[in-house]
Amino acid sequence: MLKLRTIVIKCGGSVLDDLSTEFFSGIHALIQEGFHPVIVHGGGPAINAMLTVHNIPSKFHKGMRVTCEKTMEVVEMVLSGQTNRQLVHLLDINRLQAFGLNGSDGKCLQAELIEEKELGLVGQINRVNISAIYMLLDQGYIPVITPVAVTEDGRKVNVNADYAAASIASALQSERCVFVTNVDGVIINGTIAKQLSVGEIQGLIESGDISGGMIPKVDSSVSAVNQGLEKVMIVSGKASFYSKGSWQGTTILQEEEISK
Ligand SMILES: Nc1ncnc2c1ncn2[C@@H]1O[C@H](COP(=O)(O)OP(=O)(O)OP(=O)(O)O)[C@@H](O)[C@H]1O
Ligand SMILES: [Mg+2]
Numbered sequence: 001m002l003k004l005r006t007i008v009i010k011c012g013g014s015v016l017d018d019l020s021t022e023f024f025s026g027i028h029a030l031i032q033e034g035f036h037p038v039i040v041h042g043g044g045p046a047i048n049a050m051l052t053v054h055n056i057p058s059k060f061h062k063g064m065r066v067t068c069e070k071t072m073e074v075v076e077m078v079l080s081g082q083t084n085r086q087l088v089h090l091l092d093i094n095r096l097q098a099f100g101l102n103g104s105d106g107k108c109l110q111a112e113l114i115e116e117k118e119l120g121l122v123g124q125i126n127r128v129n130i131s132a133i134y135m136l137l138d139q140g141y142i143p144v145i146t147p148v149a150v151t152e153d154g155r156k157v158n159v160n161a162d163y164a165a166a167s168i169a170s171a172l173q174s175e176r177c178v179f180v181t182n183v184d185g186v187i188i189n190g191t192i193a194k195q196l197s198v199g200e201i202q203g204l205i206e207s208g209d210i211s212g213g214m215i216p217k218v219d220s221s222v223s224a225v226n227q228g229l230e231k232v233m234i235v236s237g238k239a240s241f242y243s244k245g246s247w248q249g250t251t252i253l254q255e256e257e258i259s260k
Helices: 013-018 021-032 044-053 069-093 131-138 161-172 198-206 214-226
Strands: 006-011 036-041 098-102 109-113 123-128 142-146 148-150 156-158 176-181 195-197 231-236 250-253
Touching: 006 161, 013 044, 013 069, 013 176, 021 036, 021 069, 036 069, 036 131, 036 161, 044 069, 069 098, 069 142, 069 148, 069 156, 098 131, 109 161, 123 161, 131 142, 161 176, 161 214, 176 214, 195 198, 198 214, 198 250, 214 231, 214 250
Parallel strands: 006 036, 006 176, 036 142, 098 142, 109 148, 176 231, 195 250
Antiparallel strands: 109 123, 148 156, 231 250
């Protein structure tokens, strides 16, 4: 299998209804530069709305959704049947050939439970079968992956989409990983941080400057940077994140690479 230059783009459920024309132009620009995008999506707001319809409360622990069996059914139904469909369609009407892939198809995403007592059916990925992803890339499609994984004993589990993106980037040996969300980057003391070093992240979580859904995003960014990815960013999907070689948002990088 010839290695392709891939860029993993995690598209937050938080911004799915607000993706800008510039977001899609950014993807076109990256393709023109020779990158093969692989998209992983979340679906927080749509899952919350459907859980409310079914009278199931939404509970979070360390930024991750506590997932009982009933919740898991709703998670898969919404992510696979609604959010993935919406994003594939949006890419299609923006002239980007996309193909939806549920993480459990072809055992693409394999996982083990994290802390069943605290979180229920929430997994962390321990293996990515990249053949299905490559099959789509080879045919010129952008894979749009739903972060539902399967355990060794065949249980479907919910994987936070940020962590899934970092694991997929690692398995593909991607050069870049971009977390697209509903804010312009990581906000510290009221302003967007242009750069954050991996060493300062933990302190910012402990101080409460980084909280909720931003925790899995910065955690995943740290593991992506530590795996040697060339560029790891947290950006907004509402505006332009990439144009003519210039990036907007927060870059996560090693201490020694911070420019003063
Ligand atoms: N320091 C911070 N800077 C910016 N946003 C932060 C910070 N701390 C917490 N947040 C929250 O993190 C949210 C983004 O994470 P969230 O999980 O809600 O969205 P997402 O990951 O894009 O969507 P989904 O989880 O549906 O895929 C922001 O909207 C904001 O409320
Ligand atoms: Mg999130």
